[in-house]
Amino acid sequence: MQYRQFLTDAVRASLQYEAPGGWIPAAPPACIRLHSGYPAPALVPVDHLARTMADVLERERDLPLQYLGSPSAARLRGCIEHLMSGRGIDVSHDATLVTSGSAEAIDLISRTCLDSASVVVVESPTYMEALETFHNYTDQVLCIPVDGQGLRTDLFEHLLVHRQSRQLPLPKLLYTIPSFHNPTGITLSLERRNHLLQLARRFRFLIVEDDAYGELYFEKRPTTLKELDLEGNVLYLGSLSKVIAPGLRIGWVTGPSTLISTFDRFKKDLGHPLVEAVVARYLALGDWNQRMTHLRGAYRRRRDVLQGALAQYMPGDVTWVNPEGGYFTWLHVPGVNTLSMLPRALAAGVSYVAGEHFCVNPKDGAQNLRLSFSYVDEEDLVRGVQLLSDVIRATRSADGSAASGRL
């Protein structure tokens, strides 16, 4: 039987794009995993979560194992709103929906707001899984480059003015990771944050602010777009994946209640009460500020180690971002196609994510790659950078020609 006949036209159109997970390198077991956007194993509070789980089941018995009824799970939203107050966000005019990570929040926003006639704008580069999700609903995903200050809001304004003057549809959504951006590690400047909000008010679009890394600042806490949002243009996405553990699948979206209640209607996994109960109890009883201070210190040290190793080992023309928080940095390797180089890197024992997976137009990221400093330990970070530097040199030598001439 021709099963594709059962799929909608919109879904059939989405199948032209790469399937989920296509960006994950086939890293052999002993490989130094600089591709992994995972928290460091030692920073995942395994024992604390195990104790909390045991405690929840002892106190509440079957309640968190039923659909509804766990007193702890019911408190999770309040705990999350408390965290948001700590980020300077006034939640009193908004509603919050707990989601299975921010991935589900991005999907719910897309499913309810996007169809094939809709325009979305993303950063170039951007989080590959957000891009995948948008492409499930529309092929009108436009991109605006990022520089050292983040999204080029000036170019975005040109795009909006141009589309308005030509009577082209304006974007419904702008998706951004303003703080410690995935994949680049760059942070949007305050001036551009204000500019972006002005644009949202003027051109009436929603800003989807993905703040998964916002708590992991190494110097100064960035001001969120949501804090600056006076007219309700921002849907704020939070996540515990980077600060507790991704496998818990706890994220949230905060915004105007009209939209949040619609997202809730379309959220059909029906919540995850067992994990929600554990996380609520962990948040209520743990010392959040102390944990955050500890994580910031640990990831800052890794960042420093990575930066030191890059400066020591990389060929002189390779450049990279020095992130002020988060998990990632972004390398530019002139003259090298990073996707073509990947098998050689994996064989040498180091992995990364090739830049083109993060770009609407793959060639925009062809000479870039993402390194994560969150997952591997400091010794492996140095060793990984050494290996990668050797691979870059060897690739250029093998390619001969212009690229090696520049070394």
Add this chain to the structure above:
Amino acid sequence: MQYRQFLTDAVRASLQYEAPGGWIPAAPPACIRLHSGYPAPALVPVDHLARTMADVLERERDLPLQYLGSPSAARLRGCIEHLMSGRGIDVSHDATLVTSGSAEAIDLISRTCLDSASVVVVESPTYMEALETFHNYTDQVLCIPVDGQGLRTDLFEHLLVHRQSRQLPLPKLLYTIPSFHNPTGITLSLERRNHLLQLARRFRFLIVEDDAYGELYFEKRPTTLKELDLEGNVLYLGSLSKVIAPGLRIGWVTGPSTLISTFDRFKKDLGHPLVEAVVARYLALGDWNQRMTHLRGAYRRRRDVLQGALAQYMPGDVTWVNPEGGYFTWLHVPGVNTLSMLPRALAAGVSYVAGEHFCVNPKDGAQNLRLSFSYVDEEDLVRGVQLLSDVIRATRSADGSAASGRL
């Protein structure tokens, strides 16, 4: 700001339907919860799951708390396929996707196969949350009545022939709960199962077989539609919600790999590795057959107690189904609007779900109600039926008129 402007036309159209959870009665704490389609608290293996969770975290440390990497979680699909073999299903030609309960599977099927031009057929009555989900994508949800042998396949054939002759769009999907149907408890006869499959082949639609209750048979295991499906017309939905615990949110969909891989692409909660690891280890090490035997015995006793109480206490013209498995029975209360009666029942201390929530055309279920015998203990089952019988009599007296005249 007018936030509805951001929603797609299809989503705006869906807002005409009742929001999720609208069917849940506002049962006060002491109320006997005959509305709850939950497993009995004593039959949820809380301590076993707690030990398994501790064991998984001790063995695998952070792995089930990351996105990927837990050896146990990776085994879950195999464990589920093993369960399906035990149900007589040959999984070798199909693929299986683990979902957050069968609710997520229904949503993934809907999201990928249905748009506003699509026709779906459901039973009348049907599972209210499936109906809700279909209505999120199309308002062309047609229904076929259920009688004592299940779905009236003869009427369904008439509908198909009629639509074909008028060149009206044929349904893409037929959603059915053939065994121990929610809400009625009825089981589709073998003859009609074969007829339904013939219709699917002839009119080229997919059967979505929701088998959430299939393991909980009190006499004889029903043959699944999937077992009879020789040409790949059946998407089989399984769930551990009724046989382990709903809060684990473990379900699955098995069917043609072209469709399953598309569902996977649209599944954006990204899996729930912690719970998946625990469930896989529980399934691998536990004695499944022994547990099922125990559950069947326990729910059969509850069914018997409920049937005895209904026979003893209900007014003579009230009729009900004697289910051969599952969680539910379905009452017909002539002359009484069960939705209007509900506040009186809740005040008296007993809850149920009013029949109209299960029907495409609410009036079709206006004189029906669903009782669950799964959640409350045997003593409360009897007490609940007594209270409900009194409420029915009192409602008829208060209404005076024709209905009370028939008592």
